[in-house]
Amino acid sequence: MTNSVLHRHKALLLALQTPDLADAAVADSLRELGDLCASLGIEVVGQLVQARPRIDPRTFMGSGKVGEVKLLAERSGAHLAVFDNELSPSQGEHLERELRLMVMDRTQVILEIFGRNARTHESRAQVELAQLEYMLPRLVGMWAHLDRERGGISGSKGAGEKQIDIDRTIIRQRIARLRKELRHIDQERATQKKRRANCLQVSLVGYTNAGKSTLMNRLTEARVQVEDRLFATLDTTTRVLDDENRPRILLSDTVGFIRHLPHMLIASFRSTLGVARDADLLLHVVDLSHDAYEEHMATTVQAIEEIGAGAVPRLVVFNKLDLVQEKARLLLARKAHPEAIFISALRDDPAALRRGILAFFEQRMITAPLRIGYAAYGELDMVYQWSRVDEVRYEEDGIHLTVTSTPANLERIRAHIGV
Ligand SMILES: Nc1nc2c(ncn2[C@@H]2O[C@H](COP(=O)(O)OP(=O)(O)O)[C@@H](O)[C@H]2O)c(=O)[nH]1
Ligand SMILES: [Mg+2]
CATH class of the missing domain: 3.40.50.11060 (GTPase HflX, N-terminal domain)
Structure with a gap:
């Protein structure tokens, strides 16, 4: 259709x-x-x-x-x-x-x-896969009229039934092909993922139309399509959120959720949604001006769990503050989510949100001493990428550093320089 x-x-x-x-x-x-x-x-x-x-x-x-x-x-x-x-x-x-x-x-x-709305090769393949999976068990209905018209001879297959067998085979072959293609794209992504592993990754999640792409554009130089339309975004975009900070912070925008999102869509978009799974922080964007915002939040949390991102820490961002009329709603939201950030992506300077993200990571970073022998001098550059270097002293037994980073990154650095 x-x-x-x-x-x-x-x-x-x-x-x-x-x-x-x-x-x-x-x-x-x-x-x-x-x-x-x-x-x-x-x-x-x-x-x-x-x-x-x-x-x-x-x-x-x-x-x-x-x-x-x-x-x-x-x-x-x-x-x-x-x-x-x-x-x-x-x-x-x-x-x-x-x-x-x-x-x-x-x-x-x-x-x-x-x-x-599918634009890229990947999202097209993902949508087609979901559509075919929806269609497969429904072929019977599409051909039943053929058999009814012919009266169906008992014991032998009707023309419609034979046609269903043919169609099923074709569709199954196509499904297998699409799965293979998507696996291939996923493998290519693994290389990208490795490169980003030493950065802190933030992912925008939320109900469709909450304002995720608008925030993405305001916080980074990205030009993601923003529209007052459901599911305008089907692909993942990743940009640098903060280039000064070490480790560097990346921000990703991706597809939103809706209640009763077909499970075959969640399954086929698993890889696109993987960016949320791999994130260090999820920004849960909520359209606070929507009467059903609480239900939207519940649906989103449920979907986050469904895609395997339930363990990633979340920061709630109440958006579209400019459209919220009732004071009571604001108070209620603040009471239920005291740590949340309130913003109008259209009207407000996003600096406060950026500071909120930085503060989140700052709280979770630890400062530790580190010694690199002169033989491992070449690793110094990596240390500067993966952590913030607060102090450097060159001594006889090597370079003595004081570095601040996430526990995971410190772990990685230690593994690299072999201490
Ligand atoms: N009034 C108002 N509209 C907003 C705000 N943030 C986003 N929008 C609008 O909401 C619609 C959906 O935004 P979009 O960023 O595409 O939502 P997404 O589906 O979550 O990515 C667009 O028409 C935006 O212009 C806001 O703070 N205030
Ligand atoms: Mg969007």
């Missing part, structure tokens, strides 16, 4: 509310689905929430509701139904048949947006 097909489509948004979901959470999620649809050019003409004790594994919603949706679609001229819940392959197939509308779920919408 291409975007030109979706553009200007009239759609109904549908959600099924099970008892474990609060009204506000369902409403927020639906509003977000509307934003996601809008970024694909889909026009939302109506929405419907059905409260049910549980989801029917086969039909998803009850037949009474199906009639209601059909009626609403007729009245509003919708020919697309977008479900906020994830639909199983058989549910999607069933609903498409019953509603006689084109059916999409939240996962598919997000996959479409990622597909449209």
Whole structure:
């Protein structure tokens, strides 16, 4: 399905509310689905929430509701139904048949947006991999009509069924190829990673549209694309944040999170998100002007853990302060996160944030004496890169230094000069 097909489509948004979901959470999620649809050019003409004790594994919603949706679609001229819940392959197939509308779920919408925003070879490969994995179990539905039309001869495979076998093979081959390509790109990245290992790495993380790329641009010379659009950033950009400091500090901007981010996307973007895993500090950027900011924070923390970055220290950065009207919200956020930094990436000088980052590392650095024999004189340059040299004395038994750095870097230096 291409975007030109979706553009200007009239759609109904549908959600099924099970008892474990609060009204506000369902409403927020639906509003977000509307934003996601809008970024694909889909026009939302109506929405419907059905409260049910549980989801029917086969039909998803009850037949009474199906009639209601059909009626609403007729009245509003919708020919697309977008479900906020994830639909199983058989549910999607069933609903498409019953509603006689084109059916999409939240996962598919997000996959479409990622597909449209992928710019580099790597992100394109990552998105395609996720899309194919989504498609594979759904091929049956796509070909079922062929067999139905022909009546299906028992005992032998129908034309549709044979076609599915062929398609499955082709898709599996393509998936294997993409995986191989991504592994290759990942290996190339390993060289880069080694070069950066002696720097302190800071990674911007947070909900989509929180202002990560804006902060990246304000803090460094990077020109990352900033847009009031969900998932504008799909690639990782890394720049020097502070060139004076030793060790040098690098800052990375990467893809954001959203609730119910399809797991196949997290899996295929594992390598892109690796920058957060390898970081010494995560800047968790939060749009404090958003009513659902607390939920955004929870979703982000959960995603951070999911990608294996749960152990990396985090500094919360409450952004978009210029848009926050309620004093109470500010006070509440400050109380819940006393160490957080409050900023408007658009309005404020980012110097305070930069100082906050430096202070964070300063607190964690240790000062230690070091002696380098004259035979190891060549290693002095490395010491100056990996640590801050506070004092140097040339004595008979070698060079005596007082250096300050992170425990990890000091460890590395010692290993290098063999003491
Ligand atoms: N009013 C206001 N808008 C901001 C601020 N920071 C970012 N934005 C806007 O929020 C939108 C998303 O920003 P972006 O940096 O692309 O978010 P990202 O998805 O987290 O990278 C853009 O339209 C930015 O101009 C801020 O402090 N105040
Ligand atoms: Mg961005």
